[in-house]
Amino acid sequence: MAAVWDAPHGGGSFDGSLLRFGQLPPVIAPFRPGGPPVWLGGASPSALRRTGRRYDGWMPYPPLADDYAAGLTVERAAAVEAGRDPAAVTPALFVSVVVTDSVGRGRELLAAFAEASYGMSLEQLERIQALAAGPVDVVAEKLREYVAAGARHLAVRIATTSLETQRERLLSTSSN
Secondary structure (H helix, E strand, O other): OHHHHHOOOEEEEEEOOOOEEEEEEEOOOOOOOOOOOOEEOOOOHHHHHHHHHHOOEEOOOOOOHHHHHHHHHHHHHHHHHOOOOHHHOEEEEEEEEEEOOOHHHHHHHHHHHHHHHHOOOHHHHHOOOOEEEEOHHHHHHHHHHHHHOOOOEEEEEEOOOOHHHHHHHHHHHOOO
């Protein structure tokens, strides 16, 4: 996609191996030469290899820090194989979090979030996504596991069922 950003005033066309766009409208020139960094969130073996070969960052949401570490190893090996510095790919994590007074209450809130957002039980969501719930120290420890596994950026979603409850969660944890 850098070709799109490199065209005068943006715009132009793009002819990639999978996507083709005949005439793109003019765009604002990006701050970074070559365009903004592009990150991939996938964790399948092909997505990991593709990330290592082509992307600027990796932001998956695996349910276990060990899975994160294993994926990062594959992604970095693919970068080396492609002749790239593995440090050129920024490792990040997308995680849904509830900070509350107890793990039990946090799990109740996560269960409501799982049902409202995905139409599935908490147990199902826990098998496919990174989640953390409970008191600040419990949530922080869970996030530290991912940092120890290699994550350098954390995109934290407040796991709530509405904007109102999101505001409540923010206000209730701001004094902690």
